[in-house]
Every structure is written in structure tokens, then in C-alpha cells.
Amino acid sequence: xxxxxxxxxxxxxxxxxxxxxxxxxxxxxxxxxxxxxxxxxxxxxxxxxxxxxxxxxxxxxxxxxxxxxxxxxxxxxxxxxxxxxxxxxxxxxxxxxxxxxxxxxxxxxxxxxxxxxxxxxxxxxxxxxxxxxxxxxxxxxxxxxxxxxxxxxxxxxxxxxxxxxxxxxxxxxxxxxxxxxxxxxxxxxxxxxxxxxxxxxxxxxxxxxxxxxxxxxxxxxxxxxxxxxxxxxxxxxxxxxxxxxxxxxxxxxxxxxxxxxxxxxxxxxxxxxxxxxxxxxxxxxxxxxxxxxxxxxxxxxxxxxxxxxxxxxxxxxxxxxxxxxxxxxxxxxxxxxxxxxxxxxxxxxxxxxxxxxxxxxxxxxxxxxxxxxxxxxxxxxxxxxxxxxxxxxxxxxxxxxxxxxxxxxxxxxxxxxxxxxxxxxxxxxxxxxxxxxxxxxxxxxxxxxxxxxxxxxxxxxxxxxxxxx
Numbered sequence: 001x002x003x004x005x006x007x008x009x010x011x012x013x014x015x016x017x018x019x020x021x022x023x024x025x026x027x028x029x030x031x032x033x034x035x036x037x038x039x040x041x042x043x044x045x046x047x048x049x050x051x052x053x054x055x056x057x058x059x060x061x062x063x064x065x066x067x068x069x070x071x072x073x074x075x076x077x078x079x080x081x082x083x084x085x086x087x088x089x090x091x092x093x094x095x096x097x098x099x100x101x102x103x104x105x106x107x108x109x110x111x112x113x114x115x116x117x118x119x120x121x122x123x124x125x126x127x128x129x130x131x132x133x134x135x136x137x138x139x140x141x142x143x144x145x146x147x148x149x150x151x152x153x154x155x156x157x158x159x160x161x162x163x164x165x166x167x168x169x170x171x172x173x174x175x176x177x178x179x180x181x182x183x184x185x186x187x188x189x190x191x192x193x194x195x196x197x198x199x200x201x202x203x204x205x206x207x208x209x210x211x212x213x214x215x216x217x218x219x220x221x222x223x224x225x226x227x228x229x230x231x232x233x234x235x236x237x238x239x240x241x242x243x244x245x246x247x248x249x250x251x252x253x254x255x256x257x258x259x260x261x262x263x264x265x266x267x268x269x270x271x272x273x274x275x276x277x278x279x280x281x282x283x284x285x286x287x288x289x290x291x292x293x294x295x296x297x298x299x300x301x302x303x304x305x306x307x308x309x310x311x312x313x314x315x316x317x318x319x320x321x322x323x324x325x326x327x328x329x330x331x332x333x334x335x336x337x338x339x340x341x342x343x344x345x346x347x348x349x350x351x352x353x354x355x356x357x358x359x360x361x362x363x364x365x366x367x368x369x370x371x372x373x374x375x376x377x378x379x380x381x382x383x384x385x386x387x388x389x390x391x392x393x394x395x396x397x398x399x400x401x402x403x404x405x406x407x408x409x410x411x412x413x414x415x416x417x418x419x420x421x422x423x424x425x426x427x428x429x430x431x432x433x434x435x436x437x438x439x440x441x442x443x444x445x446x447x448x449x450x451x452x453x454x455x456x457x458x459x460x461x462x463x464x465x466x467x468x469x
Contacts, residue, residue, distance in 0.1 A: 001123035013435035034160035068171030071431035072179035090116035111227040131181035138189035145192030150387035162386035187231035194220030198242035218265020301368025323423035331415035339392035
């Protein structure tokens, strides 16, 4: 795939305006798809049905994210050693596929490495660019899942618009800790899709679709301990919420089976891991490499967890995230006022969606470290909260103030996107024009020294987690 897209990327790099024209076109198309359910509430033509399609919207999210983010796939700066650690693990797993026997992930689980094997499957090299390409797909999956969860309960157009701030942040970021492949990305993709499928299954009128969606949701949420333990509070909270929703929303005759499928699906990943550890005799490796590593990491905090919360605005003082946070807080504050007029209907959904954001904050602060890439957990979780606020603000303004329907719908993107887009225009995309430079210097001095010495099947051992040359 890179051989096909490389010349096109080079053409875009020769003139920055070409990159921005492509990005502007994709974002404009995203806005059109977002408002399509309101423009054509009862479609009469085939093209209207297509523009309202959930599959088209999900595909557009991934394509837009790739169209915005591709210059960072090739940036050779690697200050975070987690990325090459996981890519090296994936390269090893391609030849020696048993994690905890052939690969030591330290504090991250096997899914972070295994999922990188999607890169060669999709025609991408298993290197930094391939890792970041897979990371982009995982972040997009997290956004899609969050949107699916939101649109199951709230206005369809508002749920789509609530996704755009996260799309602009993740798509346009030039901050290394946000564009490098990190151990949060697999968890974000799995939790997002798990929550989205769970919510879709709960409200589905089709028993077959409901059973399939809840089983897959359980599988995805139950896999999180084997991606990143830090994400377990969020996955567990969403899983418990899915059980409660199934109990309240699924017809009584199918309630027990639906909950059994959800809970049973969540247990399957642990059962698979237990069988694998027993079969390969790796329980001691598992305890030493994963359990003990995480216990040491958890006990060696830089700050008490609540101290990190008191340092919140220092942690989030990353220009990309700060603009996103400013937009979300502004939109949330303004939309909260009219939403409160429908207090009885509003309060329960608001507490639930706010609780999901609070669980994400717990995931960020629990390690007791101020690493910006932890903030990834917060981005997709804001989608249901913004959709909830926008949905009830829309109902309130139309009901009590006779406002035209488009006015409250327009408030959400105008308020939430103003700061991120202003920052993105000011910061630009410096990596796009450097694509030829990155490709020309793709193999560094260490690689140039090692490549003549190695042969297919050789194994390379590196002493030290972050070697310096």
C-alpha cells in the first residue's frame, strides 16, 4: 500500500496547500454526513439513504483521520521508547508467535503487539509508519464506537457532530506523544467498539443482532486486561453499565440470555489466556513479566494519584489537547444551561455519560505520572457526554424558546470546534512538507550498521530498554 500511496504523499508534500485542500474536503464531507439525518429525516431517494448510512459515516471517519494524520506516520523523531518496544515485539511475534515466551511486554499486554500484525496484512510495512497507521485505525475505531453508543440514545445528527472535536484533535495533532503508537491505542479501540456494540445491541429490535452485538461487546471489553491494565476501570465501568442497560431495556424473555452472552463473552479472553499459559507452561513468565512488572510500576508513582488531579492543567498543558479541552468545556457549559430545563429527563443520562468521563480521568491519574499520552483515554469518552448535552439542549430550546431546529444543532460544533480549529490553523502541519526528507533518511545509523550483518530468521537482543547510540 505504501508503494501506491508514496508518490501521492510526495505530491501533497511539494505544496502545503494541496494537503490542506484534501483535509478541508474530507472535513466538509464529514460535516455533510453529520447533518444528513436532519437534512433528510425521511429520505426518498437512494443518494439520501447513502448519505445517512452509518457504514459510510464510519468509513469517512477512518479516511478523514488518515487524510489528516498521515504526515506524522513518517516523522522519525522517537522520544517515547514504548513505540519501538512494541513494534519490535510485533516483529518477533511474526516469527515466534507466543507472547511471554518469545516477547516480554513488561507492563503492556500482548494485544498491543499482536494488533500491529494488521500492518503487513493491510499492505503496510511493520515499522514505525505501519505502527502509526494501525494506531490511527484504532483511534478511529474508538471514535466510531463512542458515536455508535451516543446515537443509540441521542439525536443522530448531534451524536455525529459530537465526534468531530476528537477527530480534529487526533487527526491534526503534531505532538509526538499523541501521534506515536502507544499502549493506550488498542484499549481505546477495543473499549470504544465494545461500548458502541453493547449500546447498539441493547436497543436493537432484532434478537439475533442483539445477541451477536452483546457477545462481541463482551469479548472486546474482556480483552482490555491483556492490552493495558490502566484501561480496566473504564472497561469494567462500561461493562457494568451494559449489564444494567440490558436488564432495563431488553425484553424480559431475552434478558437473562443477553446478560449471559455479555458476561460470558467478557470471560472468554481470560479463558484463552489461561489455556495458553497452561499449555505452554508460562505461568511463571506471566507472573514475573506482567503481574510483577505492573505491581512495581503501580507502587513507584511519581506523585500520589490525587496530586496528579490537582496538577490537571499542568498535565493537559499540551497545545493540541488544551485547545480540545477548551472547546469541550465551552460547549458543555453553554449547552448545560438549556438542558437543565428538562431536568427529570436529563439528569440520569447526564450522570451516566459524566461518569464515563470520570472513569477515563481515573485511568489517567491512577498511575501517578504526568505522561500526556494517558490523555488519549479522555478523547472518545467525551462523545457521549457532548451528545447528551446537545440532545437535551436541542429539545429544550425547540420546546421552550421555539428556536429553529438547526440553531441548537449548530451550537455544538461552533462552540466545541472553534478553539481546536483556530489552534490547528496557527500551528499548521509542519510534517507534511518533510515527507521526502523523512523517506530519504528512513534507515538510521544503527539500522545501516546492522542491516548488512543480519539474515532472515536472525534474532536481535537489545540490552536496556532505551539504548543510546
